[in-house]
Amino acid sequence: xxxxxxxxxxxxxxxxxxxxxxxxxxxxxxxxxxxxxxxxxxxxxxxxxxxxxxxxxxxxxxxxxxxxxxxxxxxxxxxxxxxxxxxxxxxxxxxxxxxxxxxxxxxxxxxxxxxxxxxxxxxxxxxxxxxxxxxxxxxxxxxxxxxxxxxxxxxxxxxxxxxxxxxxxxxxxxxxxxxxxxxxxxxxxxxxxxxxxxxxxxxxxxxxxxxxxxxxxxxxxxxxxxxxxxxxxxxxxxxxxxxxxxxx
Amino acid sequence: xxxxxxxxxxxxxxxxxxxxxxxxxxxxxxxxxxxxxxxxxxxxxxxxxxxxxxxxxxxxxxxxxxxxxxxxxxxxxxxxxxxxxxxxxxxxxxxxxxxxxxxxxxxxxxxxxxxxxxxxxxxxxxxxxxxxxxxxxxxxxxxxxxxxxxxxxxxxxxxxxxxxxxxxxxxxxxxxxxxxxxxxxxxxxxxxxxxxxxxxxxxxxxxxxxxxxxxxxxxxxxxxxxxxxxxxxxxxxxxxxxxxxxxxxxxxxxxxxxxxxxxxxxxxxxxxxxxxxxxxxxxxxxxxxxxxxxxxxxxxxxxxxxxxxxxxxxxxxxxxxxxxxxxxxxxxxxxxxxxxxxxxxxxxxxxxxxxxxxxxxxxxxxxxxxxxxxxxxxxxxxxxxxxxxxxxxxxxxxxxxxxxxxxxxxxxxxxxxxxxxxxxxxxxxxxxxxxxxxxxxxxxxxxxxxxxxxxxxxxxxxxxxxxxxxxxxxxxxxxxxxxxxxxxxxxxxxxxxxxxxxxxxxxxxxxxxxxxxxxxxxxxxxxxxxxxxxxxxxxxxxxxxxxxxxxxxxxxxxxxxxxxxxxxxxxxxxxxxxxxxxxxxxxxxxxxxxxxx
Ligand SMILES: Cc1cc2nc3c(=O)[nH]c(=O)nc-3n(C[C@H](O)[C@H](O)[C@H](O)COP(=O)(O)OP(=O)(O)OC[C@H]3O[C@@H](n4cnc5c(N)ncnc54)[C@H](O)[C@@H]3O)c2cc1C
Numbered sequence: 001x002x003x004x005x006x007x008x009x010x011x012x013x014x015x016x017x018x019x020x021x022x023x024x025x026x027x028x029x030x031x032x033x034x035x036x037x038x039x040x041x042x043x044x045x046x047x048x049x050x051x052x053x054x055x056x057x058x059x060x061x062x063x064x065x066x067x068x069x070x071x072x073x074x075x076x077x078x079x080x081x082x083x084x085x086x087x088x089x090x091x092x093x094x095x096x097x098x099x100x101x102x103x104x105x106x107x108x109x110x111x112x113x114x115x116x117x118x119x120x121x122x123x124x125x126x127x128x129x130x131x132x133x134x135x136x137x138x139x140x141x142x143x144x145x146x147x148x149x150x151x152x153x154x155x156x157x158x159x160x161x162x163x164x165x166x167x168x169x170x171x172x173x174x175x176x177x178x179x180x181x182x183x184x185x186x187x188x189x190x191x192x193x194x195x196x197x198x199x200x201x202x203x204x205x206x207x208x209x210x211x212x213x214x215x216x217x218x219x220x221x222x223x224x225x226x227x228x229x230x231x232x233x234x235x236x237x238x239x240x241x242x243x244x245x246x247x248x
Numbered sequence: 249x250x251x252x253x254x255x256x257x258x259x260x261x262x263x264x265x266x267x268x269x270x271x272x273x274x275x276x277x278x279x280x281x282x283x284x285x286x287x288x289x290x291x292x293x294x295x296x297x298x299x300x301x302x303x304x305x306x307x308x309x310x311x312x313x314x315x316x317x318x319x320x321x322x323x324x325x326x327x328x329x330x331x332x333x334x335x336x337x338x339x340x341x342x343x344x345x346x347x348x349x350x351x352x353x354x355x356x357x358x359x360x361x362x363x364x365x366x367x368x369x370x371x372x373x374x375x376x377x378x379x380x381x382x383x384x385x386x387x388x389x390x391x392x393x394x395x396x397x398x399x400x401x402x403x404x405x406x407x408x409x410x411x412x413x414x415x416x417x418x419x420x421x422x423x424x425x426x427x428x429x430x431x432x433x434x435x436x437x438x439x440x441x442x443x444x445x446x447x448x449x450x451x452x453x454x455x456x457x458x459x460x461x462x463x464x465x466x467x468x469x470x471x472x473x474x475x476x477x478x479x480x481x482x483x484x485x486x487x488x489x490x491x492x493x494x495x496x497x498x499x500x501x502x503x504x505x506x507x508x509x510x511x512x513x514x515x516x517x518x519x520x521x522x523x524x525x526x527x528x529x530x531x532x533x534x535x536x537x538x539x540x541x542x543x544x545x546x547x548x549x550x551x552x553x554x555x556x557x558x559x560x561x562x563x564x565x566x567x568x569x570x571x572x573x574x575x576x577x578x579x580x581x582x583x584x585x586x587x588x589x590x591x592x593x594x595x596x597x598x599x600x601x602x603x604x605x606x607x608x609x610x611x612x613x614x615x616x617x618x619x620x621x622x623x624x625x626x627x628x629x630x631x632x633x634x635x636x637x638x639x640x641x642x643x644x645x646x647x648x649x650x651x652x653x654x655x656x657x658x659x660x661x662x663x664x665x666x667x668x669x670x671x672x673x674x675x676x677x678x679x680x681x682x683x684x685x686x687x688x689x690x691x692x693x694x695x696x697x698x699x700x701x702x703x704x705x706x707x708x709x710x711x712x713x714x715x716x717x718x719x720x721x722x723x724x725x726x727x728x729x730x731x732x733x734x735x736x737x738x739x740x741x742x743x744x745x746x747x748x749x750x751x752x753x754x755x756x757x758x759x760x761x762x763x764x765x766x767x768x769x770x771x772x773x774x775x776x777x778x779x780x781x782x783x784x785x786x787x788x789x790x791x792x793x794x795x796x797x798x799x800x801x802x803x804x805x806x807x808x809x810x811x812x813x814x815x816x817x818x819x820x821x822x823x824x825x826x827x828x829x830x831x832x833x834x835x836x837x838x839x840x841x842x843x844x845x
Contacts, residue, residue: 014253030801032257034291070284077288185299186292188338192351195285228582 001054003046004110006061006101007039009071010121023219035071038116041176044183045146046114047079054148057081061104063097065089069199076194077186083199088211096211098130103207105135110171117142117175128175138168142177250561250674252302254294254364258606260287262613265790269356275624277352286357293361296337297368300330305369308510309677319498321450321512327372331453335405340376344383344403359616362546366553370681371510375408375448377546382409382460385539389527394479397489398458408454411539412443412461412516420694422533423471427463427518429478439463439480439523449514450499456491457482461523462532477532478523496521507680540689541642545615547689548645551653552608554682558660558675559601566594566663597663601656603815607780608649610787615645636711640703647695648776650685657682696768700753712750719743719782731792735785738816745823746778749830762834770829781820788812
């Protein structure tokens, strides 16, 4: 079984992001970038499937600038076998990414595409769903457990009020939620081995995908600063204050 | 709860921009150390140190190690699991010989990793730290058979190492040791005696412990010329090379001590234990010095590492804690008081630590590079020059950086006010942990004597002259650079103080050796300031260039310059006072009669 894992290079989750002076976006220059944490979980799951003998090959894919090679290398150091980078410098949108992934899936014929449920930069949570739709494959989103069977895969999903387990026919798309696993640290020998693993360099044109954005950003602003709180004397004061704010 | 963020950015700045390690890509190990690989390794190491080791630092301190009735010792809860992960991640092999399972990467990178590990958890870091020292010693002086038997497992980390010098009646003066080694028919030796204060002497982290022990053969000459080195495994290796029979070395007790509670400091009793001679008879101290030199550099890193983590927490606290108003008018008028970071005296404490951390880190990493070059540079001449410089700098890195590191840790504690004295804030632990680094591996007093008594005069002063020339050349190269004047002028003045003191020692120490003894510590500190000043000037140059080009992280480089200026104006001028102390000679120090104290 072959697993394809798309990963995105995003601002590191520890970085306190700042809005650019001209309000055109957030500051990305000289900011630490890392693999989207949900994608790390996806890589971990794929590598575990490989270690369990279920998967035979794990291919790590990214769409992004040249430096996204480092993101792919992180995935390879965790245990991925090879990488594909579709080089694209501007901001990516879920639909274009899904189209590219569809084209890559057509070439690679994976049994499973595992990716993060969302990227922490734009929080779209759309790529996996769009990809499944474009491919006409089943999808198991927000997975907290993935158990492959014979030609099928059981996916436990985190939904409002509990867990739901569904069975998907493979090939399928699975998006990883936070509790699916705890990603490993890459070992030193594996970091060194990852240097020698192959990363194929591609462009959107190679797949005939038009990346023209369909959205335009008007203006990006910092969230309004939190107002100082007020101390209330008693519970009845609290209730009165909440009523006054329209919260009750 | 204290926190820690590994200074990866500062480290990569030093490795690539200041030390430019890519210049050496023709040397073994350096070709692999490309910027992306170095970043990948440091990022991954940082995750491990921040995520696994740091959370065990405070709990390990509170719990400490436990010796059980059968003589076994357990490390604090969580240490074993963390150590297993350390082994699994293969970090022990970072700079080790690929023939023994290592990655063969440059020491300069190993130093960066070492610093992070110590900042996160010094007591833990000592277990692998001592192992690395023991590997260095065995690799340099052991027989091929000994190397094959012990080194691969130690590189892997499944076995750890120790160094056994100290005995109850002697620490500094090793000529007096009493541990005996009697030759046996099978070529081994029977080792009997007591060693004390042995770090990582007994614990539950590894499958075997490889003790390197100084002892005396029956025919040994008196004093340091009669000391031999032995390897004494906790479990004697069976025919398959696996740990077998338990050797007659046991942990009599563990010390109750001021800090590094997570590291077991043991009394080790050798009751006719089986050992094997390492290197030549009576040449043991020389062999052990290989371990000690590596270990001294590692101890120097402890000074920096604890100062760094203490500083980070103090800086966070100073931005958070509100108390008093800024002298120049309220900075946060809506609040009841300003954060204490507005107060110049709080700034002084933070800036002292920051300027030390970054300056000392630059020196230490340069030291790591010198270790690489001494080993691997292409020409004999380059290897010799690097070896000269690192031998000269080793006592400075050990002595100055642990003295100052401790001082900065107490300053960071001071920033916390009363909370600094309270356990749960974690600051007093940094102070307690930092204190030992000034004592072991040769006290700092002994480092100063090593510098003044041995290193300066060695080869007719070849090393120190080479060092002076380096700094002079740097100043000369930038003499027409107006932007650099604020860094090179004070550096030149400090170098002048150092040269004058060196001259003074040459003229006054031979005829009255107490002059050398009295001058040794101030001289060592004076050299420490010059060495840091030199690296600060180099860093300033890189920062200025990057700012002129408008490339890279502007804020990072501007902050470098600000800190470089602080060092040049606030710390480097201390050389004047130190020079006065050196030139005062031994009289003021020695005048008081011993019984008048
Ligand atoms: C926690 C801990 C861990 C340790 N780990 C190890 C270990 O793993 N292995 C090991 O072998 N040892 C270890 N030691 C021992 C340590 O290295 C020694 O304690 C240290 O070298 C000092 O020796 P001493 O205690 O005998 O002090 P002394 O030698 O008695 O020194 C006392 C004082 O006199 C000064 N002094 C001594 N001689 C001179 C001189 N000639 N000129 C000027 N001043 C002098 C010293 O600087 C010091 O200030 C450890 C100690 C501790 C506390």
